[in-house]
Amino acid sequence: MRSVECGLLLATATQAVLAAEPSRPRGVGPEHAKFYKASDTFTCISNPSIALPPSQINDDYCDCPDGSDEPGTSACSYLSDLSPSHPSDISSDNASRSIALPGFYCKNKGHQPSYVPFLSVNDGVCDYDLCCDGSDEWAQVGGVKCEDRCNEIGKAWRKQEEQRIKSLGIAGRKRKDLVAEAGRLRKQVEDRIHTLGTEIQGAALKVKSLETALADAERHERGKVVKSAGKGSKIGALIQMAKDRIEELRESLVEVRGQRDTATARLTELEGLLRLFHTEYNPNFNDEGVKRAVRSWEEYEARDRPAIGSAAHDRDLDEISKPDSETDVIKWSDWEEKEESDVDVLYKIEEYLPVAVRGWVDQKLRDLRVLLIQNGILAASTEPGSESKGLTDARNALQAAQDSENSLRNELTGHQDDLNKDFGADDVFRALKGQCISKDSGEYNYELCWLDRTTQKSKKGGSHTGMGNFVRIDSVTVDDDLPPDGKGLGSGVRVALRYENGQHCWNGPNRSTLVVLACAEQDEVWKITEEEKCVYRMEVGTPAVCDVPGNGKGAGKDEL
Numbered sequence: 290m291r292s293v294e295c296g297l298l299l300a301t302a303t304q305a306v307l308a309a310e311p312s313r314p315r316g317v318g319p320e321h322a323k324f325y326k327a328s329d330t331f332t333c334i335s336n337p338s339i340a341l342p343p344s345q346i347n348d349d350y351c352d353c354p355d356g357s358d359e360p361g362t363s364a365c366s367y368l369s370d371l372s373p374s375h376p377s378d379i380s381s382d383n384a385s386r387s388i389a390l391p392g393f394y395c396k397n398k399g400h401q402p403s404y405v406p407f408l409s410v411n412d413g414v415c416d417y418d419l420c421c422d423g424s425d426e427w428a429q430v431g432g433v434k435c436e437d438r439c440n441e442i443g444k445a446w447r448k449q450e451e452q453r454i455k456s457l458g459i460a461g462r463k464r465k466d467l468v469a470e471a472g473r474l475r476k477q478v479e480d481r482i483h484t485l486g487t488e489i490q491g492a493a494l495k496v497k498s499l500e501t502a503l504a505d506a507e508r509h510e511r512g513k514v515v516k517s518a519g520k521g522s523k524i525g526a527l528i529q530m531a532k533d534r535i536e537e538l539r540e541s542l543v544e545v546r547g548q549r550d551t552a553t554a555r556l557t558e559l560e561g562l563l564r565l566f567h568t569e570y571n572p573n574f575n576d577e578g579v580k581r582a583v584r585s586w587e588e589y590e591a592r593d594r595p596a597i598g599s600a601a602h603d604r605d606l607d608e609i610s611k612p613d614s615e616t617d618v619i620k621w622s623d624w625e626e627k628e629e630s631d632v633d634v635l636y637k638i639e640e641y642l643p644v645a646v647r648g649w650v651d652q653k654l655r656d657l658r659v660l661l662i663q664n665g666i667l668a669a670s671t672e673p674g675s676e677s678k679g680l681t682d683a684r685n686a687l688q689a690a691q692d693s694e695n696s697l698r699n700e701l702t703g704h705q706d707d708l709n710k711d712f713g714a715d716d717v718f719r720a721l722k723g724q725c726i727s728k729d730s731g732e733y734n735y736e737l738c739w740l741d742r743t744t745q746k747s748k749k750g751g752s753h754t755g756m757g758n759f760v761r762i763d764s765v766t767v768d769d770d771l772p773p774d775g776k777g778l779g780s781g782v783r784v785a786l787r788y789e790n791g792q793h794c795w796n797g798p799n800r801s802t803l804v805v806l807a808c809a810e811q812d813e814v815w816k817i818t819e820e821e822k823c824v825y826r827m828e829v830g831t832p833a834v835c836d837v838p839g840n841g842k843g844a845g846k847d848e849l
Contacts, residue, residue: 313325321360335353335389355387368387393405397443399421400446415433467717468715471720475708482708485701488697496690546606721740723741725738727814742755742758756800762784763785777815783805783806791823805829808830808834811832813829814827
């Protein structure tokens, strides 16, 4: 506004307001009004030793070293660090030349008051984003007259602010849901840890019991009478040979089938590459080698090709590939003979004894045999393959129990490590872990998987590029303008996720991504930039950081 209009406005103000807020020079904010109360003299704010008559305030000449005598003009704008040097008649070596005021104060009645940089005062441009009442162009330089638009701008701002507050409320409720889900998931881990403790105790007892059983089986094996070689029946030998041959053929079938599937997959991939080459090549490019390759592909496509396999055929192969133990086609146990020697019959003499002494006699006989073997009187059972099925089963059972116990212990360690990991405030990122969001950015799609990885995916096909694997939760300080739609970082401390050790960059470092988070109603990637070679930065909105100190959605920086 012009100075005359400002004077009319002040003249029509109520007496009560005048008493509460006395008239102050143009451009002075209420927090600095106390320095301009004296009517007979004015002292520079940062240099109180310099006194001036009130008439030199806003006379468009910079008298004070700190510029405080020109709050309503641009005369002292050169004191800003961003302005070029300016000649001055100030000769005091001890005078402070740092500008004392934050800028030209705009009342912006109907909206929010703010400060405009002194360089923008009377520059012939209406700065409605900061000074909606147009008072920064009071001199109407070049005939520019800035009308008061505060009612219109304030109304739009209040509507946007209402929507922002509503969005914040929704985001806050979503964060509460995430925290509740994270608590539920953590409780599951804690419960599983408690269950695993009980299961590990049972598994340890089972291992101990099976160790005892194996020791008994080994002792029993040492006390077993060894049958002489060559007494087995011929049919038994043939059955074993057939069993071994069938198993060998089954394993060969599985191997050949795997090679066929691998070759088929490679063929499909190569055909896809050639088909893409045929579609995208430039026919106007005069390269005979390329043209021959294209013609060869067209001839290849035109030929009839036999189908490789079918669903029914694969089902038959699946059935054939199963071990005999999983099918009822051949029951080898029905064909295996259990021969007994005369000595075995002799050992069964205990069956004619009373039950009370039968076990004692059996154990004594076996102890006697072990003693004879240990003293070299009898030979131990050392023939290859002579180990009994009972001993083999006992050893396999112990190994399976030990593997099961180790698996349970590894699972317990994993869950304990999980509880000690940093999932952010209130463990909130536990509820998001593994979920992914993406953004279409021209030639590429960028994907962020929470606490997992970041990926760059080309729309033209080909392999994906790993931009980093999650390392830790961090915090960074930002100082950005907050856009009107609120999809920005604002200023202050923000939660950040660091993804490092991605795919190696040619002639550069391994790729890495810094994901900076701000409060938003839903998970959304706002912006991706490459700050330096293969070092990326993502700006992401999520309810997970709402109500976290420094991550408020409306935390925009103060504009001067």
